[in-house]
Amino acid sequence: MSAAAVLGWLVLAALAPGAAHLRAGWRKTGLILLNCYAAGLLALLAVRLSTDNLLGDLTQDSWLTGITAGAVVLGVAWFALIVHSFIVLRPGSLPQAGQVLVGTFAGLLAVMVVLPFGMVTSYVWTSRNALNDIFVNEGTEDTPDPQAEQTTPRPEDPWAGRTRVNILLIGGDADDNRIGVRTDSMNVATVDVKTGNTVLVSLPRNLENVRFRPGTPMAQHFPNGFRLPPDPGGGRSDLLNSVWEYADAHPEIFGGKQHQGPKVLMDTIGYTLGLKVDWYALVNMWGFARLIDAIGGVTLTVEQDVVFGRYNEGLVKAGTRKLKGADAMWYARSRTFSDDFTRMRRQRCVIGALLDQADPATVLTRFNRIAGATKELIRTDIPRPMLKHLVPLALQVKNAKVTSIQFVPPLISTVSPDWAKIRSITEKAIRDSAGGRPTAATASPESTPKSTKSPKKPKESDPTKTLTEGCGSL
Template identity: 70%
Template sequence: MDAGRLLGWLVLSALAPGAAHLRAGRRRTGLVLLGCYAVGLLGVLAVVLATGDLGALIGSALDDTWLTAITVGSALLGVAWFALIVHSFVVLRPGTLRQSEQIVTGTLAGLLAVGVLAPFAVVAQTGWASRQALNSIFKDSQPDPQAQGEKLTERRQDPWAGRERVNILLLGGDADDHRPGVRTDSMNVASVDVKTGNTVLISLPRNLEEVRFRPGTPMAEQFPSGFRLPTDPGGGRSDLLNSVWEYSDAHPEIFGGKREQGAEVLMDTIGYTLGLDVDWYALVNMWGFARLIDAIGGVTLTVERDVVFGKYNEGLVKAGTRKLKGADAMWYARSRTNSDDYIRMRRQRCVIGALLDQADPATVLSRFNQVAAATKELIQTDIPRAMLSDLVPLALKVKDAKVTSIQLVPPLIQTYDPDWAKIRKLTQKAVRESTGAQPVTTTAAPAPAKTSTGAPTSTPTGTPTKSPKKADDSPTQGLTDGCGQL
């Protein structure tokens, strides 16, 4: 056999294990290798077909046991395939070639063995990184094994326990090394239809005053007339909606000495405010979010007008359409200079919409290590680890479903004197529209911002409806309505 044919059989053996052994006359070994290979392919195909769809397959693969199996299995398969190439080269008897040909074929065989090993190494490393990231973010308690088995059976029958929607509180926090406590400056509830993935994003202003707490709770007993504290020495207020988490954490005596009650209190308070049952929360560190944007290679946005930022207005995100790095995207979303909280909320919605559109699975997978590293630093949540196998398929549905939004801000809702009944009414209507019970309409964005001199500035608006809307109509918008209008 000449060098060309030897290399040809070696490559064929990499694709169909056992081919080189059959060529070398080792029939039994060759058939066993080919048989194992065929059984393995059929097994993978059976799993894919049994799972039913890509989302369910990915969700199942995120189970801790499966991730461990994928990591270990990929490493073992990689070593086995490497050994297979080496052994296939040996059985093809390269010693019959001239010395120069032996050197060339041996070098190429070594490169082929390493090349075959590389994909398995990538899969194993990705599986390990996934497991580490997920286990650092999602915490599960150690339940009773019998109870866990009963819950698993119920989840297989109906993972949502009869619920038509899942409500997740999405929070943007501003905590850092120089600021103690957690201030939730961005608060949105994503209400997701579990069948269709249709989602409405309900945005609440950070400066909502005299927040009411659910009757019978410790905070309601402490503040029976609403969340109200004396004005800060500097004239600011620490009794707005964005301070509920921080205040609850700072006063364990209200909860009988229990500490770290902030997340639970804020979830319950926002759920009570909207008339929804909030299932879980996810707190995103805003600057960790910037690292996530960098991890996926940036996000393309249309900046409507120059956005100034910084203590001395030294920073600038210029107007125009281009791919922004994480820091610029966050300043676009967070800057209050020559703006206000409501314009900032709209810009945050635009960033979320752009990420939802641009962070496709292929992009995430191609930059998985960077995404996993950024994610570990950025998210705090109470979503159970076991729910990921159901939430991932739902998230993929959301990407291709109808995503709308409603902002409970002036002039619709006055933050200094909120109409709580109206908030619940608007929320329920937005949820019905998202479900599909009523057509979705859009309206103008919030009231104009004011500059430092008090003069109003023009603000981008959503797509107007064809007919006038009543004051109590739901101002539901598409998630990116009003974004990118220069």
């Protein structure tokens, strides 16, 4: 057999185990290897066909552990296969130059067939660690909130009777030199569990006189709304973005319970919108910049120059281009020569661009960087077992109808908000997103004071927008 023939049979053996053994006369061994290979492929196909939610299953710890172990075993087996195939092809009968060539090639091929299994092991191990660090495992949650609706997922109904899932998405500015968490960006994503249609509801950070759900400790402490004396410098520490920080700093309001900020903010925003917020996800704003860098940047159209920095030394120039993480976050966060409401619109544009551009191919090729960045920037109370159902829902959202509402002036006043109007608009937007008739919404009398405004008020335009409406125009 020539050196070229040996090389060819080695390559074929890597693709179809047992081929080299059949060529070398090891008929029984070759047939066993080929049959095992075919059985393995059929088993993988059977698993795929019998699993309706493969991506969701792949978030489960048992699957990740099994895949890791399987990849290690198969990597070792394929390495041994190439080595043994090389031996049975009897390269010793070749001239010395041919032996050197074939031996070198066999060594490289043995290493090459191990690499994919090594990559799988690395990806899965990184995924497992990231998921364990970010999401709440069963039995580790805080004491359940007695005010919360108690529902139990079942195999036939993983959403436990929910028609929508409401997740509070928070952008926080926690830093090593700052005490507490200021929630400077607050959006509720309310998702239809059947269609994936989503409404993204944005609340301004400077919403005043925030009301708390009746009967809660915060409502008893602030019966007339969240109001504190002005700060020494004239600023205010009683805005919506201070609720989490204030609740964490005053455990005595909750009978000594620590770290009540997330629950209080979820319940407060849910009460404000007339929703039941299921979970929250807090993203450190500067960690978010690292995530943008991990996916290779994000393409945005900057409508006009955005100035930032303590001395206005920074500049994100107008134009359409791919921005690195720091520039994208300054575009989203800067209030210099601008205001909170313009900033909210820019934040919505960044979210929309990420939703469009974080495609599966990008995520796969940059997986380890993305997983590392995500582990550092997200804090959430989403239970780990719910990921099995949230992953396919998230994929639905990417291709579904996503609309948004921003409760900013002139739609509402941040100083004296019309709570009934906020709830009514939210209810209508959700109903329209689900395909219901766009009739006027009314707020619950138990939760909303009667409006004193004239019934002859002119009809307002619909404040609901697509997620990227107003983005991308110079």
